[in-house]
Amino acid sequence: MEGSFITTKFNHILGWARKYSLFHYPYVTACCGMEYMSAACAHFDIDRFGAGWTRFSPRQSDMLLVVGTVTQKLAPVLRTVYEQMTEPKWVVAFGTCAVSGGIYDNYAVVQGIDQIIPVDIYIPGCPPRPETVLNGLIKLQEKIQKQEQEWRWKRRRY
């Protein structure tokens, strides 16, 4: 859209507000959950980036953090949780199993959650160190700042 000064500034402010107040929904399944717990606690804090508060309901959160392996049995549940979330929403694939199936290439594991839902940030690692998680979070924040903020109701196509 053609940017006028007011709308770009408004976009910028909305982006700033959204990136520093992320409420995440930790969809924890497997081993990466341990590193998620480490990243969320005192030593490597994600609260200092504004993303500390965990909302245990998809309707109240705007970031879906898929942590760990997603199996074929769990795939419809992930889809339902994603659809229950309200706009604007972002998805972070945490750990190699969520990114691409990981070391499990067999009958039971979905090879990456982007086969089910659209993903914004991929954090590799098995499990990723908490510093990697913080790096991924900062990249998500940059992405949120730069993207076209949906402050008018727009249907996102995927």
Place this chain on the structure above:
Amino acid sequence: MEKKKILEDLKQRFQDKVKETSVQFGDETAVIDKEALLDVVNFLKAKPFACTMLLDLTCVDHIGQEPRFEMVYHLYSLSNKQRLRIKCRLPEKELSIDSLTSIWKNANWLEREVFDLFGVDFKGHPDLRRIFMYDGFEGYPLRKDYPLRKRQPRIPLRD
């Protein structure tokens, strides 16, 4: 002392039902007929052997051999600190065996797991259905003729 006794007493009590006994790598193993399973287990559970705990229950698929499947039971005696392995062979055409749910409660889920992954039917099980795989999954994954990467997605996948 007591270790040798358990296999010998078993052979003495159930002469022809016990097909062979062996000790390999320090583990005692007894191969029995599948019809004699409940009798053998009840005999072992009573004193003096007191094998009061069912540690594990699983199945091995020997594809190409007949009978194809082999049920493996691991029993443990808390008082004697002794482990015992019991095996029975099952042919593919008649893939069923008595259930141990009347004796031990954890046999419930263990047998459901073997049914789910191998397809073995357990007579007398109260609630035999899949436990790991989902409804609508066809086939038994841990059999040797099920390919490793054959996926059956539950919802249509993108890409």
Place this chain on the structure above:
Amino acid sequence: MPTRIQKEARKESLLLNMGPSHPAMHGTIRIMLELDGERILNSEVEVGYLHRGFEKTCEARTYFNLLPYTDRLNYVSPLINNLGYVMALEKMFGVEVPERAQYIRVIMSELSRISDHLTCLAAMAMECGAFTVFLYKMKAREFIWDVIEETTGARMTTSYIRIGGVRADLHPNCRTTLGKAIVETRKVLKDIHGLLDKNKIFLNRTKDIAVVSQEKAISFGWTGPCLRSTGVYYDVRKASPYLVYDKLNFEVPLGERGDNYDRYMVRMKEMEQSLRIIEQALEKIPRPSAPARVMAEGMEPAAAIKASREKRVEDRLRLSPNLEGSEKERYNDILAASKACVVPPKEDTYTSIEGLISHFKFFMRDHGIRPPKGEVYFSVEGGNGELGYYIVSDGTDKPYRLHLRAPCFHIVSALEEMIQGHYVADIIPTFGSLNMIGGELDR
């Protein structure tokens, strides 16, 4: 397809689903409840949401390659899973592990056990509302993971314990870091005892809830802290001692009633006993036979390979920093002297043709680790109980069948009976005290 509980439920009761994705930080499990108000009439537990096909995948990998898969089973105490698998194979081969490696394995196992109990109780307390306990325990766990990372290179999934011994010797700074970890863990345990032991809210939520009798626990095949909380004295480390546990002094705490509070108390006391074991092991461990070397000195491997074409190279090699602690001089301490199941040292590989051939023959398909035909069952004391590995070998380099006796499978199978008659809010501390780990439950 309607589930069992939907078919059996009465018309006037409420069906509630605690779905696979829920705030209890344990893993994916689905509990369907039939309620009369808040009281549970019936329940059904559905597992399998983390079934990753471990057993089938292992049939397609060689014995050496499948070590990382074993790490990810009980992911809060990964070194113990490694240990169980490796000791089952060593039983088949009949190798004798050097004493220093055995002590290192004991130290690593006990550190994993402490980390397992810390995580379990932290999650249980957090779900009951005690958030401070969670933060304190995570802080203690970070110190323990620092120790593990220094020696093994990774915080969690390490693949450190190898067939024949361990991957590398202890880091030279290990005593300092380990001393600090022990001090911090003791401080945290003391704080938690003060916060939770006599706390009225915690007692109301855990005492006399989900009581399990001894006969019921044995019939369900329970092992580990949950069984010991009912009063049955069974610990694999005492019943069939492995490694050097028979040389170390430790007690096995027992509970009385088998309720949630006893399971919590048994775990807290076990952590103290594990700290005792680590301190004793640090005193009794035999000294290393060779001093720690400086990694940066020596000839480059590429140059050594080129020079070895003419004659055998006798100079020192500059190995990659990844291999610190696993040099050839250390092999006496850390790995058994067995060509059948131990990786040949890198110095041999780079300096002579025989070494290169032995390296290739170890990793080539259809060569390498080939245990004798037969089957073996070996169990170790995991964080949850008796962790057993049943391996069937047909003489080739891949296992014919590998089965894991998962302790929490038997423990969670009792959940339906345990919560019947209690309130919905009682499920949370009950489930937390059982320490269900998804990777182990579903394999």
